[in-house]
Amino acid sequence: MTLKFELKASHKKARTGILSTAHGDVRTPAFMPVGTRGTVKGMLPESVKTTGSDIILGNTYHLMLRPGAERVAKLGGLHQMMNWQGPILTDSGGFQVMSLSSLRKISEEGVLFNSHIDGSKHMLTPESSTEIQYLLDSDITMAFDECTPYPATFEQAKTSMELSSRWAVRSREAFKSRPGYGQFGIVQGSVYEELRGASAEKLIELDFEGYAIGGLAVGEGQEKMLKVLDYCPDFLPTHKARYLMGVGKPSDIIGAVARGIDMFDCVIPTRSGRNGQAFTREGTINIRNSKYADDTSPLEEGCPCPACTNYSKGYLHHLVKVGEMLGAMLMTWHNITYYQGLMERIREYIYQGKDFDFST
Amino acid sequence: MTLKFELKASHKKARTGILSTAHGDVRTPAFMPVGTRGTVKGMLPESVKTTGSDIILGNTYHLMLRPGAERVAKLGGLHQMMNWQGPILTDSGGFQVMSLSSLRKISEEGVLFNSHIDGSKHMLTPESSTEIQYLLDSDITMAFDECTPYPATFEQAKTSMELSSRWAVRSREAFKSRPGYGQFGIVQGSVYEELRGASAEKLIELDFEGYAIGGLAVGEGQEKMLKVLDYCPDFLPTHKARYLMGVGKPSDIIGAVARGIDMFDCVIPTRSGRNGQAFTREGTINIRNSKYADDTSPLEEGCPCPACTNYSKGYLHHLVKVGEMLGAMLMTWHNITYYQGLMERIREYIYQGKDFDFST
Numbered sequence: 001m002t003l004k005f006e007l008k009a010s011h012k013k014a015r016t017g018i019l020s021t022a023h024g025d026v027r028t029p030a031f032m033p034v035g036t037r038g039t040v041k042g043m044l045p046e047s048v049k050t051t052g053s054d055i056i057l058g059n060t061y062h063l064m065l066r067p068g069a070e071r072v073a074k075l076g077g078l079h080q081m082m083n084w085q086g087p088i089l090t091d092s093g094g095f096q097v098m099s100l101s102s103l104r105k106i107s108e109e110g111v112l113f114n115s116h117i118d119g120s121k122h123m124l125t126p127e128s129s130t131e132i133q134y135l136l137d138s139d140i141t142m143a144f145d146e147c148t149p150y151p152a153t154f155e156q157a158k159t160s161m162e163l164s165s166r167w168a169v170r171s172r173e174a175f176k177s178r179p180g181y182g183q184f185g186i187v188q189g190s191v192y193e194e195l196r197g198a199s200a201e202k203l204i205e206l207d208f209e210g211y212a213i214g215g216l217a218v219g220e221g222q223e224k225m226l227k228v229l230d231y232c233p234d235f236l237p238t239h240k241a242r243y244l245m246g247v248g249k250p251s252d253i254i255g256a257v258a259r260g261i262d263m264f265d266c267v268i269p270t271r272s273g274r275n276g277q278a279f280t281r282e283g284t285i286n287i288r289n290s291k292y293a294d295d296t297s298p299l300e301e302g303c304p305c306p307a308c309t310n311y312s313k314g315y316l317h318h319l320v321k322v323g324e325m326l327g328a329m330l331m332t333w334h335n336i337t338y339y340q341g342l343m344e345r346i347r348e349y350i351y352q353g354k355d356f357d358f359s360t
Numbered sequence: 361m362t363l364k365f366e367l368k369a370s371h372k373k374a375r376t377g378i379l380s381t382a383h384g385d386v387r388t389p390a391f392m393p394v395g396t397r398g399t400v401k402g403m404l405p406e407s408v409k410t411t412g413s414d415i416i417l418g419n420t421y422h423l424m425l426r427p428g429a430e431r432v433a434k435l436g437g438l439h440q441m442m443n444w445q446g447p448i449l450t451d452s453g454g455f456q457v458m459s460l461s462s463l464r465k466i467s468e469e470g471v472l473f474n475s476h477i478d479g480s481k482h483m484l485t486p487e488s489s490t491e492i493q494y495l496l497d498s499d500i501t502m503a504f505d506e507c508t509p510y511p512a513t514f515e516q517a518k519t520s521m522e523l524s525s526r527w528a529v530r531s532r533e534a535f536k537s538r539p540g541y542g543q544f545g546i547v548q549g550s551v552y553e554e555l556r557g558a559s560a561e562k563l564i565e566l567d568f569e570g571y572a573i574g575g576l577a578v579g580e581g582q583e584k585m586l587k588v589l590d591y592c593p594d595f596l597p598t599h600k601a602r603y604l605m606g607v608g609k610p611s612d613i614i615g616a617v618a619r620g621i622d623m624f625d626c627v628i629p630t631r632s633g634r635n636g637q638a639f640t641r642e643g644t645i646n647i648r649n650s651k652y653a654d655d656t657s658p659l660e661e662g663c664p665c666p667a668c669t670n671y672s673k674g675y676l677h678h679l680v681k682v683g684e685m686l687g688a689m690l691m692t693w694h695n696i697t698y699y700q701g702l703m704e705r706i707r708e709y710i711y712q713g714k715d716f717d718f719s720t
Contacts, residue, residue: 038679074674314434
């Protein structure tokens with residue numbers, strides 16, 4: 001038995017369910033906070049848990065460089081090392097190697113690159129990416145792919161997607177099946193319906209435990225992204241989880257769930273938090289704004305996070321302005337809590353068979 | 361009723377007792393973690409509490425500049441603003457204004473200085489320092505003094521001490537007595553016994569609620585410091601708390617308690633933690649050392665802090681090396697826990713009437 005995905009309810013194209021892994025259940029639609037280097041920045045894992053996060057994401061590219069996959073394995077795997085006992089999904093490194101490293105040489109074999117840290121030479125291939133994710137002890141391994149840049153011509157997108165398809169075969173072959181663990185294939189094809197369809201078809205033949213939609217949220221904008229999501233999820237089997245990679249803002253997530261997406265990851269809540277931006281049901285707040293300096297009210301009334309229950313906007317303004325760690329810690333905590341509250345409301349709407357209404 | 365200090369036991373010159381304030385009791389000998397800008401760097405106040413810290417210190421100089429004393433008062437005072445419901449001691453700003461600000465002009469009136477942040481001009485006087493500490497809602501206000509630089513000739517030390525004595529009179533006058541709140545005078549006089557004696561005598565006339573020993577840990581070294589402590593505490597009344605400012609390393613604290621000191625504050629555990637140095641009963645550990653990269657053992661066996669109970673040295677090494685906030689958070693937590701464990705053992709030795717033995 002690998003991963004189990006059970007749909008509990010659906011409303012139009014939106015679905016809610018439970019994805020069961022070796023390290024516990026994930027309520028979907030799910031938002032995965034990003035723990036790039038083996039930590040969700042500025043938070044203890046037990047604090048991440050209290051926000052309602054069921055699963056977090058780790059980055060293969062960063063972890064293979066520091067501390068190194070073998071080292072993570074020696075320290076007991078990612079769960080044990082970072083004291084996160086819940087499920088973990090790792091990306092394949094394909095996206096970061098293109099966006100962060102230098103001197104990349106893409107071949108049929110894989111990607112040769114120089115580390116962005118010390119310039120050292122490394123190779124990522126479908127086989128090595130899959131092996132690294134095994135060493136990390138990831139519950140959900142992602143197939144190694146090329147994230148097609150945007151914009152791309154049809155021909156460029158086709159060539160890139162076909163490379164990803166061949167890499168998917170090799171990734172699948174390299175994957176070691178274990179109870180409660182699984183591997184997701186990644187649909188590419190840019191904004192071309194025909195290519196997305198062909199990509200999905202080839203992945204489905206490989207019978208992955210779930211499917212991701214890649215190559216979105218790379219600069220095309222929300223409108224074009226949602227257009228792809230109007231058809232792309234329909235290419236995928238109903239009974240497998242669907243993960244939209246690297247998305248997004250709350251409105252992106254709402255739009256994507258309405259189109260049949262089950263899982264998300266994004267650095268927005270954590271990164272924005274460190275930069276002083278808070279998400280609330282009344283809109284975003286830039287806590288650096290001097291109008292908050294004397295404000296005794298909480299970031300968001302009714303929010304259960306410590307930033308809102310124990311502190312004022314005035315204090316958070318002070319902490320963030322002077323650059324105190326506690327500012328980043330509390331703002332991050334709030335934003336992840338906000339995101340998980342959003343997911344909870346989304347799931348509730350689907351259970352109740354109602355269209356999302358986030359005006360209230 | 362201002363502050364109440366009750367001695368519970370003593371062994372030779374070492375004492376243990378309870379200092380009762382408006383915001384709760386402080387077990388002495390006590391170590392006060394430093395919360396310079398309204399936060400103990402990298403820790404939630406509830407986490408500080410779990411380390412066994414009864415009281416924390418806030419810095420008048422930093423808080424008067426940012427967010428400003430009036431602003432802290434508007435946000436409910438320092439306890440309310442930072443969600444620390446326990447006792448708080450604030451320094452007078454006298455030390456920081458000399459060590460951090462620029463263009464200082466000392467006169468009988470006070471110190472005129474330029475902020476180290478934006479160069480803006482400010483004046484600190486015995487009256488304004490006392491008023492600021494009142495606005496901060498500090499349980500223990502410190503008299504405004506000049507921290508005599510080291511080394512100083514007898515004449516220099518005498519002139520400086522006498523200025524501090526006159527400022528102590530004005531500080532005392534400016535202090536508003538409230539139940540559970542108190543003010544400490546600060547003994548100066550550098551390394552000169554005669555001057556220390558004269559300083560103490562003048563302060564005792566003012567009947568402060570406690571007495572601090574200032575002008576130590578400013579470069580004179582442990583041997584000279586302990587030499588001053590061989591006689592200086594004896595100049596002070598037995599039934600009032602004695603606070604050694606800005607001290608120190610564990611061995612400094614042990615030596616000072618043996619000479620009759622009750623209270624300490626120091627940035628060493630927090631600052632060292634952020635720099636990757638951990639205190640343990642087996643000595644200090646520099647977690648950046650590459651020998652810890654694969655080490656699955658905890659920082660310190662038996663330590664109850666989260667850094668030791670949930671993580672390996674290898675993981676902490678990784679976090680600190682890559683500069684993740686969580687590294688600083690956990691190392692700080694550990695070091696404060698170590699310091700409070702040390703204070704607990706010290707108190708236990710005194711209760712049992714035994715000489716300190718820290719070899720085990």
